Amino acid sequence: MKLVLHGYFRSGTSYRTRLALNWKGVEYQYVAVNLATGEQHSDAYKALNPQGLVPALEVDGQVLTQSVSILEWIEEAFPQRPLLPNDPMDRARVRAFAAAIGCDIHPLQNLRILKKARALSGDDAEAGLAWARHWISLGFEALEKLAEQADGQNGFIFGNGPSLAEIYLLPQMFNARRFGVDLTPYPRLVAADDAARALPEFERAAPENQPDAV
Incomplete structure (x- = not known):
């Protein structure tokens, strides 16, 4: 193939x-x-x-x-x-975590949207960054609580290894750092990001x- x-x-x-x-x-x-x-x-x-x-x-x-x-x-x-667990309820929880990023955070701070937000603000670059930081921070507040409630081990969010949750989380954490989001309030997300990025496949x-x- x-x-x-x-x-x-x-x-x-x-x-x-x-x-x-x-x-x-x-x-x-x-x-x-x-x-x-x-x-x-x-x-x-x-x-x-x-x-x-x-x-x-x-x-x-x-x-x-x-x-x-x-x-x-x-x-x-x-x-x-596998990136999804076997149990249907656990699979739904992992998918929900991923969807919170894929549907609710990422679309609001991708390149097309940031360009439009900047244009609407009179080509103010800082306004575009502030827009991105707002939506990322709002989403991360909820994700941090979801991560705290999950059964993760070894730093991961669900289970003892990477799942679809980390597949979505790592790119969003990368963008959060690019846009200057303060990650201090999200220690669980930072821990999962660190654990996953340490894997050679992810590096x-x-x-x-x-x-x-x-």
Whole structure:
């Protein structure tokens, strides 16, 4: 099976996908799409993904889009080293934690939204950053409580190893640091981030370790 991942080093959704593929031990070719220069809007890329978003994952010539769907496919196609627990209730809790990031935090501070927020504020760069910090902090308050209630071990949120929760958390923590969010109130999230980033598979997926990192 030939996999080609089209992504951007700093994209949270691309980061999630790299994390999952690396954890599963799946080989893939990485093709950078420069969001900063607008390459995602090119005719060539939109032929792959009409939305003009990353990531896009080619699987033997077929194209998958939207990181949520891609991650579900990865979990089903490569069941080794599962990212979801066996118990249906536990699976629902992990998915809820991930969705709190994927649905409620990340969309409000991705590149498109930040550019619009900045434009509406008279091209005030600080206003855009303040917007991002607000929504990240609000979401993290709830996630910290969810993490405190979970059964994690060895620093992880659920169980004794990484799950879909960390797959979503690491990119969001990366963005939180980029935008200057004070992480002191979220010790449980920081601990999970530290535990997961220490794994060699996850370290290889880090934005700074990608060939297009600048």
